[in-house]
Amino acid sequence: MPFRMLPLFLLAAIGLALAxxxxxxxxxxxxxxxRPGGTLTQxxxxxxxxxxxxxxxxxxxxxxxxxxxxxxxxxxxxxxMNGNKCLACHSRANSAKSQATAISITHYMDRDGQALAAxxxxxxxxxxxxxxxxxxxxxxxxxxxxxxxxxxxxxxAARKP
Numbered sequence: 001m002p003f004r005m006l007p008l009f010l011l012a013a014i015g016l017a018l019a020x021x022x023x024x025x026x027x028x029x030x031x032x033x034x035r036p037g038g039t040l041t042q043x044x045x046x047x048x049x050x051x052x053x054x055x056x057x058x059x060x061x062x063x064x065x066x067x068x069x070x071x072x073x074x075x076x077x078x079x080x081m082n083g084n085k086c087l088a089c090h091s092r093a094n095s096a097k098s099q100a101t102a103i104s105i106t107h108y109m110d111r112d113g114q115a116l117a118a119x120x121x122x123x124x125x126x127x128x129x130x131x132x133x134x135x136x137x138x139x140x141x142x143x144x145x146x147x148x149x150x151x152x153x154x155x156x157a158a159r160k161p
Contacts, residue, residue: 050134058101059133062146067129068101074132079125086126087119 052073059069077085087103088094095102107123108116145153 050136053133053135062144070126070130070132072132079127084119084124084126091119 052075053071054073056071058071061068074085079085089098089100090103092102092108094100103119103123105115107119110116110120111122
């Protein structure tokens with residue numbers, strides 16, 4: 001063993017010895033995060049999986065180029081190398097028949113901006129960007145405001161004497 005590694009090994013050995021001496025209480029409360037309750041040593045059951053929102057209503061987007069969320073359930077949809085169930089309704093060819101929103105023209109472009117006849121391989125796996133919403137309460141508070149709201153508030157404040 002090289003002499004210059006000796007301090008590192010000594011430090012590691014001291015750290016392990018100190019960690020072995022710490023007496024962690026078995027009934028310490030667990031951190032209240034995504035699974036509140038219990039203690040650090042208890043295994044709590046996972047919460048039930050929330051239902052997908054299935055309203056077929058387009059949601060407002062919060063910023064430019066935000067991928068739209070999926071307003072319907074997609075459980076059981078095949079989206080893999082062999083097929084993409086989303087394209088059965090949302091492709092250019094099928095959207096008029098199904099009355100579904102056609103996917104953006106950007107999905108038919110390669111990385112250099114050249115138009116393609118079919119969906120680009122880098123845009124083929126819809127769930128990389130688009131997600132189904134769940135009927136749940138937010139895990140943390142959110143005070144996000146769109147730029148339109150901020151500009152409107154500023155304009156209203158400027159009008160007041």
